[in-house]
Amino acid sequence: MKRDYYEVLGISRDANDNEIKKAYRKLAMEFHPDRNPGNKEAEEKFKEASEAYEVLKDAQKRQRYDRFGHQDAGAGHGGFSGGFDFDLSDALRTFMSEGFFGDFFGGSSRSRGPRQQRGADLQLRLKLTLEEIATGVEKKLKLKRYVRCDECDGSGAQRGTSTITCPYCKGAGEIRQASRSIFGQFVNITTCSHCGGQGQIVAEPCVVCNGDGRVKGERSINVKIPAGVTTGNYISLEGEGHAGPKGGPTGDAIILIEEQEHDLFERHGDDILYHLYVNFSQVALGDQVDVPTLTNKAKLTIPPGTQSGKILRMKGKGIPHLNGYHVGDQLVSVHVWTPSKLSEKEKKLLQELAVCEGLQPPKGDKSFFQKVKDAFI
Ligand SMILES: [Zn+2]
Ligand SMILES: [Zn+2]
Structure with a gap:
């Protein structure tokens, strides 16, 4: 069963032309097959909305529809044919004819008539260190791409011919x-x-580009990468891709961000984790140590009695949140280093310590161990 055209567009029966167009535009943008590849349901919705719009935008067809509904085949009256043969290509044409195509691709509205083939998008991967990600960085990139042929000015025709x-x-x-x-x-x-x-x-192809209207070229561009990006983010540079054949519009350059693994730090969202190894005396007595950070180094205080495995937090020493104000922290996981090579003197000292009352872990105190465990997370 065909649905009512007004219902399809979600408008009232006395909607004006502008409201009809707006309602259609919204639906068409949402269900356009280019945005829903392989989605049959979206395609049906797109066709249904386009058909409804095709009828309701035309005062005569709309009047007939209001009077006769879907029953009016309209054959021989120059009216609308009830949409029996309104297929996807009709729907796409309806969409194109309204100039929505330009909105759709974020460019200017494309005119009807001869089509120009757009150049392909250029994709490249950009590896960044955590340090670069923490501060943001400007990179110079060499783009190898098709550029417009100077000889024929992109037309593909030999000079002097057209x-x-x-x-x-x-x-x-x-x-x-x-x-x-x-x-x-x-x-x-x-x-x-x-x-x-x-x-x-x-008629006579340009000898430089063989009639393609473009040749291989190279261009250097500067790209600003904001702080806080991560693997999988990409930056799209409009018009920096391949030139289109025969003077067609240029594609975009798409820069894919890839984060390099760091020797010292692990990234956890906006926070970074650093593993710090200290000796037993440092955690028992407390200490102040230098810890590397993404931008330089900083002093970290280890409080006396710090348990091995405890995570200390250095506020704001992490990565700024992409397009935000929050800055992550540097987390420092404290590990007590167990020595494996000892001199006779060191062994003696440790043997003396080993029997000291104050160095023994508490026995059977469940709540104490829970407290220690909580501190690790
Ligand atoms: Zn032709
Ligand atoms: Zn040429």
């Missing part, structure tokens, strides 16, 4: 074929295979 209008589609870039069915006449539109939808063909 492109000619494609004789098959007469410059339209598409072939229209009318066909009749019991519901009336339908127009099937396909991309012209002769000119690849560009409407123009090159």
Whole structure:
């Protein structure tokens, strides 16, 4: 069963043209197949909304629909055919004809008519150290990419010659074929295979680019990486990708961030973890030690009686949160180093200590061990 067109767009029966357009735009953007690859349900919703819009935006068709509903086949009256043959390509055309295409890709609205092929996006991986991530960094990158051919200025035609209008589609870039069915006449539109939808063909290809309109080139750019990025983040640079063939628009450059493993620190979100090894006297008596940080080094106080495994926190010495104000901490996990090579003198001293009353762990005190355990986390 077909759903009511007003219901499909979620508007009232007395909605004005602007409200109809707005409602359609919202649905079409959400369910567009490009945004929902392979999702049949979204595709159906996209078609349904486009069909409803196609009827309701046209005052005459809307009037007929209001009076006769979906029953009106409209064949022979020049009316809408009840949408029996409203397929995905019709829906996409409805979408394109409203100039929503430009909004969709964040660029300017694309005009109808001959299509220009957009250049491919350029992807590259950028390895960053934790230090660079902590402060943010500016990187110089060399982009190897297709650039517009200077010789033919991107047209692909040999200098002095020009492109000619494609004789098959007469410059339209598409072939229209009318066909009749019991519901009336339908127009099937396909991309012209002769000119690849560009409407123009090159009579004499440019010798430098072989008619492609672009050549291999290289460009250096500076990219600012904000502090706090992580593996999997990417930065998209509009128009820094490959030039399109035959003067088509340039793609984007997409920089994928990859975090390098650090010799000293482990990253845990915005916090970084450092393992500190000290001797038994330092944890028993307390001490102040130098600890490396991502930017330099800092003094850390080990309180007397610190248990091995305790995590001490150095506030604000971690990584700034991406696009935020919060800065993570440096966590220091304290480990007591157990010596394995001892001199005779050292052995003697340890043997003396071993029998001291104050050095014995408490026996059977459950709550004490719980307290110690809690301190580790
Ligand atoms: Zn050329
Ligand atoms: Zn053509």
